[in-house]
Amino acid sequence: MLIRLEHIEKTYGTPEHPVPVLHDVNFTMEEGAYYAVMGPSGSGKSTLMNILGYLDTPTSGTYYFEDVDNSRASDVKMARIRNEKIGFVFQSFHLLQRRRAWENVALPLMYGNVPKRERRERAEQALCEVGLKDRMDFYPTQLSGGQCQRVAIARAICTRPKLLLADEPTGALDSRSGQQIMDIFDGLHERGMSIIMITHEHAVAERASRMLHIYDGVLTGGDAE
Amino acid sequence: MLENFREAFDGIRSHKLRSALTMLGIIIGIASIIAISSTIMGTNEQIKENLVGSGSNVVTVRLYQGDYPFETAWATAPDYITALTDSTLEEIRAIPEVASAAYYAQRDAYGQIRSGGNALSAGTVYGIDRSYPSVYGYTVRSGRSITDSDCTHFRKVAMIDETVSAALFSGANPIGKTIDICGEPYIVIGEFTRASDFRPKVSTLDEYFTYNQSSGGKVLIPFSTWPVLFRYDEPRSLVIRAVDTDSMTVAGRKAEEILNGTIRQENPEVRYKSEDLLEQAKNLQELSSATNRQLILVAGISLIVGGIGVMNIMLVSVTERTPEIGLKKALGARRRRISAQFLIEAGVLTCLGGILGVIVGIILAYGISKMSGVPIFISWVIVAATVVFSFVIGMFFGAIPAYRAARLDPIEALRHE
Numbered sequence: 001m002l003i004r005l006e007h008i009e010k011t012y013g014t015p016e017h018p019v020p021v022l023h024d025v026n027f028t029m030e031e032g033a034y035y036a037v038m039g040p041s042g043s044g045k046s047t048l049m050n051i052l053g054y055l056d057t058p059t060s061g062t063y064y065f066e067d068v069d070n071s072r073a074s075d076v077k078m079a080r081i082r083n084e085k086i087g088f089v090f091q092s093f094h095l096l097q098r099r100r101a102w103e104n105v106a107l108p109l110m111y112g113n114v115p116k117r118e119r120r121e122r123a124e125q126a127l128c129e130v131g132l133k134d135r136m137d138f139y140p141t142q143l144s145g146g147q148c149q150r151v152a153i154a155r156a157i158c159t160r161p162k163l164l165l166a167d168e169p170t171g172a173l174d175s176r177s178g179q180q181i182m183d184i185f186d187g188l189h190e191r192g193m194s195i196i197m198i199t200h201e202h203a204v205a206e207r208a209s210r211m212l213h214i215y216d217g218v219l220t221g222g223d224a225e
Numbered sequence: 226m227l228e229n230f231r232e233a234f235d236g237i238r239s240h241k242l243r244s245a246l247t248m249l250g251i252i253i254g255i256a257s258i259i260a261i262s263s264t265i266m267g268t269n270e271q272i273k274e275n276l277v278g279s280g281s282n283v284v285t286v287r288l289y290q291g292d293y294p295f296e297t298a299w300a301t302a303p304d305y306i307t308a309l310t311d312s313t314l315e316e317i318r319a320i321p322e323v324a325s326a327a328y329y330a331q332r333d334a335y336g337q338i339r340s341g342g343n344a345l346s347a348g349t350v351y352g353i354d355r356s357y358p359s360v361y362g363y364t365v366r367s368g369r370s371i372t373d374s375d376c377t378h379f380r381k382v383a384m385i386d387e388t389v390s391a392a393l394f395s396g397a398n399p400i401g402k403t404i405d406i407c408g409e410p411y412i413v414i415g416e417f418t419r420a421s422d423f424r425p426k427v428s429t430l431d432e433y434f435t436y437n438q439s440s441g442g443k444v445l446i447p448f449s450t451w452p453v454l455f456r457y458d459e460p461r462s463l464v465i466r467a468v469d470t471d472s473m474t475v476a477g478r479k480a481e482e483i484l485n486g487t488i489r490q491e492n493p494e495v496r497y498k499s500e501d502l503l504e505q506a507k508n509l510q511e512l513s514s515a516t517n518r519q520l521i522l523v524a525g526i527s528l529i530v531g532g533i534g535v536m537n538i539m540l541v542s543v544t545e546r547t548p549e550i551g552l553k554k555a556l557g558a559r560r561r562r563i564s565a566q567f568l569i570e571a572g573v574l575t576c577l578g579g580i581l582g583v584i585v586g587i588i589l590a591y592g593i594s595k596m597s598g599v600p601i602f603i604s605w606v607i608v609a610a611t612v613v614f615s616f617v618i619g620m621f622f623g624a625i626p627a628y629r630a631a632r633l634d635p636i637e638a639l640r641h642e
Contacts, residue, residue, distance in 0.1 A: 055555060055635045076559055083557020090639065094552040098235045108556040110228060155556070 001067060002162060002194050003029040003052070008061035010047050010217075021047045023217040025061070031162070034189040035196045036208035037219075044217040045198045046167060052196060053086050053165045054078045066162065083112050087156030089166040093148045095140040095155075102127060102136040105155045112159060126158035127151070130184055146177025153184055157193070164188065166197040170204055182207055229562075233570035236542060237577075244574060247538045250531025251578030251618070252585055255611050257524035259586025259603075264593055265517040266602035269510040282324075282470050283361060284477040286463040286484055289498040295460070298332055302460045305490035309461050316483050317465065322476035326465040327357040330451055338444055339405040340393040348389060348442030350406060352451035352461075358384070358417060360466050368400040368415030375414075376447040383411040389442040390416050404444070407454045411446060463497075474499075528615070531578070532622040539571050539626035543633075550630050551638025564627035571623025572616050579615030583608050 005027050013019035021044045029035060039045045050056035051063060054070065062069050070081060082088075095104045105123035106114075114122070127133050130150040140148055149169060156164055166185070170178035186207060189195055197208060205211050212221045237244040288295035288306065295302065309328055317326045330352035338345040351357070355373050358365070368384070375382050383404060390399050399413045451459065463484060467476040477499030484497035543550070550563055590601045 050636050053555065055639075079554070079557050079559045081557075082555060088555050090552075094548060094639070096549065096552075098239065107553070111553075111557040111559070111562065 001028055002031040002033075002065070003027070004064040004067070006062045006064070008048075008051065008058045008063060010044070010051065010056070011059045021217050022051075022058070022219075025217075025219045027212065027219060027221075029194065029196070031194055032189075032192045033194055034185075034207075034209045035212055036205035036210070037196065037198045037212045037214055038200060038202070038205050039214035040200060043214045045214050048214065048219070049165055049167055049196070049198050052163070053088060054081050079111075083108055084159060085162045087159065087161040087164045089149070089152050089156050089164065089169045091168040091171040093140070093145075093152045093172075095148055095151060097140050100137050100139055101132065101143065101151045101154075104140070104151055105158050107155060108159050122158050123154070126154035129157065129187075130154045144177070145173050146180055149173060149177070149181055150184065153181070153188075157188065162194060164193055164195045166195065168199055169197065170199070170201065178204070229565050229569045230573070232566050233573045236546075236570045237574060240542075243538060247534050248574060248578035248581065250534040251528065251575050251615050252531075252582040254524055254528030254531050255579050255582025255615055256586035256589055257527065258521055258611055259583055259608065260589040260593060261517055261520045261524060262607050263587070263590035263601040263603050264599055265514055266604055267590075267594065267600040268513050270602050271600050272509045272513070282467040282473055284465050284467060284473050284480070284499050286465070286477060286480050286497050286499045288460050288462065288495055290495050295495055297330070297455070297459050301456065302458075303490075303493070303495055305488055305493055306460050306495060307487055307489060308458060309463070309484070309487065313483060313487055314463075317463065317480045320476060320479045320483075322467055322472035323480065324466045324468045325356065325360045326463060326480070327354060327360040328448070328461045328463055329353045329357050330448060330455075330459050330461045332455060334407065334444075337407045338389065338393070338442065340402060343393045343395070345389055345392045345442045348444060350454070351443060351445045352448035352455075352459075353445050354448055357464065358445070360464050362419060362466070363417040364419075366416045366418045367398070368413070370415055370417070371445060371447055376449045379449050379453075380447060381409065381411045381450055381453070382414040382447065384415040384417050384445040385413055386417055386443045389444055392442060406444060406446070409454055411444075417445070528618060532575070532618040535571055535575055535619060536622035536625060538574075539567060539623050540629070542570070543567060543626045543630045546630075547633060547638045550633050551635045551640075554633070554635040555639065560631040563633075564631035567627035567630050568620060568623045571626070572619040575615045575619030575622075576612060579612040582615065583611060 005025050008022055008025040009020070010022035011018045011020050025048065037045050037048065047056065051058050054065075057071060063071065065081070065085070070077070073081070096107070099107070102120060102123040105126050106119040109119045109122060124133065124136060127136055130153050132147060132150050132154065135143060135147060135151075140151070143151065149172075153169075156166075164185075169185070170181050173181065182204060185195060185197065189209075195208075197204070199205050210221070212219055214220075288302065290296075314326060314328060317323060332350050334345075334348050334350050336344050336346060338348050338350070353371060354376055355371060358370055365384075366387075371382065371384060374380075383406065385393075385399060385404070389404075393399070393404060394402065399416060402413050403410050404413055405411075446454075448461070463480060465476055465480050467473040481497050481499045485493075488496060553563060587603060590603065593599065594601045
């Protein structure tokens, strides 16, 4: 099992005035699955993604990633998991404006101490996968929104992560570009990538092999099997 | 590491004006330190040069009454001052720091040196032996020097310097002419000059008096003929040449000790003292350094202010780049890496400021030198130290922003748009 969440609770605020965000979230995910998480804004879906991506820790409950509980891992270990096992795609791309496309893609490779020569090679390969080989040396300002998001996807997959986390990847794009992005995710899924995508567009969510709903911090459809 | 530097330069380049203004504080601080220190050191070199002369390394040891040289013209030396012997001189010559040494007697002679109708208004008569001119660094320009035989035969011969020659003979060859010293006729056998080119710069009255002695007219006669002009058992002084400039003080002290050992009195009022120009130079340098050290302190404070400016801008920079920090953390950048980025940026900023400050400081120092005529001396040690110091300031004031950046919560950072 790639992911297993058991009784995940997340509460923000002070002990006197707790603000519950996630309540008893349980779900499991096999390797190679493609899940979509749907829910209105403020439902807790971003918090869920942060927990899944080791950017945040749950208040209680256990998160097993590849059957390992990493809740007590050090900061350095967390950084390594994020670097090696997880790829992030954000709504607003988060590309570094002063770096060429391939340099943006190679960024996580640098943090993973991949030798310099290999970085460009692997970045090129990842850009190939998203169909942007000819834009390698472009700067983000020279690319369209859809192209930027494809660079961001290349950045997320170049470390060959176990899990791809996408937070509204089409949210900032026009429908045609959005379509292209979704096609890329489909392709990645076909080649065995495990994907969790957060979205509030039904059409986008329907492409996933499974749809989860989150509403006021309560997840449904998680352990339906 | 290389990437860290690239990021730092990116950060600086993307806000050129802001970075330049931030650096300005550092530039001003470093520039003033460089300008001040270069001028101080230049002044010190000049003082040393002026007072010590270019490498003559001569120290005189004379009798003093309290703080003033003992005036043989006005008083006889007390009984406990004994005549200096040759064995004492040998003892002094054996001092490792002493290259050569000679005894001499001296008297100021105002208007008492004449030839024909001309008189020397101010001059000094020296009673010497054969070795004195070479110890003092005199060379014979024309004629000959005083010899042992002049001394043993009590010959009334004299060597004169250019000043005397010019005053008494106005350009004519003085050799063989007779001059009148305190009413006694002496035959001029030689004209001498200082071996090393010594051109003191006289800009104040005090300096004028200091150099008056050395630049006034000098007449050298055999010491054996001294009693003819003055008293029979007049105390003598000592001149020594130290092996190098830095050992002048030690040589003077040791010689002084030996000479004072010949005094037969426990706490004599009159005693030998070395007249060490290096020591005087040091005292003057001390004075100029002390005043300027405070200036450097003020400049140092401006550096701290500059450092605070750097910290301020780095904090802004961290806030501004919060999403970037968040992204890097999400991609697996460690805290150490994030803090290194900002530390290096602060370091590069202050280092650049330091280097520019050094350049501005050197230009400033040259400007001061041009305007005031004071020479400058640029110490590369100080230049290197100031650049390193500015880097340290960057590290110090960059530490808090860097720590804040490293501690940023990635979720908060990513949400920050």
